[in-house]
Amino acid sequence: MGGTNPYIEKTEYELPRVAYTVTFIAPDGLATKIKVDPAKIPYGPTGLPGSILDVAMGNGVALEHVCGGVCACSTCHVIVKQGIESCNEGTDDEWDQREEARIATLQSLLGCQCVPNGTKDIVVEIPAVNKNLVKEGH
Ligand code: FES
Numbered sequence: 001m002g003g004t005n006p007y008i009e010k011t012e013y014e015l016p017r018v019a020y021t022v023t024f025i026a027p028d029g030l031a032t033k034i035k036v037d038p039a040k041i042p043y044g045p046t047g048l049p050g051s052i053l054d055v056a057m058g059n060g061v062a063l064e065h066v067c068g069g070v071c072a073c074s075t076c077h078v079i080v081k082q083g084i085e086s087c088n089e090g091t092d093d094e095w096d097q098r099e100e101a102r103i104a105t106l107q108s109l110l111g112c113q114c115v116p117n118g119t120k121d122i123v124v125e126i127p128a129v130n131k132n133l134v135k136e137g138h
Helices: 052-058 092-098
Strands: 020-025 031-036 077-082 108-110 122-125
Touching: 020 052, 031 052, 092 108
Parallel strands: 020 122
Antiparallel strands: 020 031, 077 108, 077 122
16 A cells, blocks of 8 residues: 555655665564665655655565555654664654654654665664554554
C-alpha cells in the first residue's frame, strides 16, 4: 500500500545524487547493509521516495508501516545511529506521530518520512518495541 496523506504538511527533502549506504540493524541485532543507487529511487510506492522505508521495502528489509507510509502511525519508527545530519527536517505532523512511538529518542525518525540526501552513510536501528496494533491487538 502507498499513497499520500492530504491532511499533513508537505515534507521538504532533497534526493541523493550519489550512492550511499543504509545499514539496518534489526531487533535481533542482525545488520543488513544496502547500497542506495539514486537511479533506483523510488524503489516502490510506499513512503516518501528515497525514504528509509522506501529503501527497506525495495531491498527486502522488514520495517513495519501500518499506515502505508503516509505519516499516520509510528510503526516505521527507526533510531538513526549515524548520519542523521544528512536527513531532512521533520514536519510538526511527523513530530506528532513520533511521540506515539513507544520509545522515542532524540535520534528517532519515521522511516517513511526520513529521506537521507546521500552525503553520509546511514545506520538505523529498528526498535524491537515498534508495535503494530493491527497485527498484535490491544
Ligand atoms: S508507516 Fe505510518 S508513519 Fe510511517
